[in-house]
Amino acid sequence: MTIKQIDDYPMPALAQIPQNKTNWEADTARSVLLIHDMQNYFLNFYQQDSTLIRTMIKNLQSLRSWAAQQQIPVVYTAQPHQQNPQQRALLNDMWGAGITTAPVEEQKIIDALTPRPEDTVLTKWRYSAFQRSDLLAHMHNWQRDQLIIGGVYAHIGCMLTAAEAFMQDIQVFFVADALADFSAEQHQQALNYVAGCCGQVTTTEALLPAANNLTRAWLTQKVQTLLEIPEETINPEENLILYGLDSLRIMQFAAELKQYDINIGYDVLGQQPSLNNWWQLIEKQNKTVSA
Secondary structure, three states: OOOOOEOOOOOOOHHHOOOOOOOOOOOOOOEEEEEEOOEHHHHOOEOOOOHHHHHHHHHHHHHHHHHHHOOOOEEEEEOOOOOOHHHHOHHHHHHOOHHHHOOHHHHOEOHHHOOOOOOEEEEOOOOOOOOOOOHHHHHHHHOOOEEEEEEEOHHHHHHHHHHHHHHOOOEEEEEEEEEEOOOHHHHHHHHHHHHHHHOEEEOHHHHOOHHHOOOHHHHHHHHHHHHOOOHHHOOOOOOHHHHOOOHHHHHHHHHHHHOOOOOOOHHHHHHOOOHHHHHHHHHHHHHHHHO
8 A cells, every 4th residue: 555666767758748738828926836745755765866856856956946036935745744544534545654654754855955944834634735735825825826836746746736726726837857756657647637637737947047057157247246347357266355345245145056056155155256266166066966
């Protein structure tokens, strides 16, 4: 009755994305990002170093960074470790005692996607994230009517959440390459169902504007903005303090980097504040995140 070990399979390619019936367009002012059940317990069923899971996590990180930049609310779901038989009810018949039998630390959302203070974490009780939760109330309060969904498992909780969102007049964007499932067939089944009945299937790349990529040109423009001087006057090897950079703006830049999941502290940035050194620091950590 429990979940079996899940074999790795390729993330769906573009050619496998089903044709959508809708032509909805994601609007940052209307969207909420839902990161579904990314708990150690559920991911531990996959093979270690699974390419599928690495790809999904990388894409969810990109979506979360984009959401933070665009002030899109980010919501996580997580099943509680403590569930009595009455609370699990029919889930016992289908999956057994589930997460309640695992070590308590497996309840945690994986480190790579640890929720930030500004994020919302909902206790998950049923397949649909709307059941017995405040998700709908949050969306009404935020005046949001679009839901971007990624996480596990595509054909169970993610798909049922998409279906219920549709029934609440919420447009769903089901991110094919930010999901994982028991098998390639069930992953595809979920994409086909959502595209055919209740939402729009999309990809991470389709949602994220190219401008969100961290590039050397992006950094140069950021430094130019911080210093309020023309780009061409900045020597990439020169100490930026000599251009007027102060501690307040270094702290501001460190905070902005966190929105991209780049955690380089104020003290590290301040040690050698040159454009070239900052880019090396960013590039190194960006590769670590993407690995």
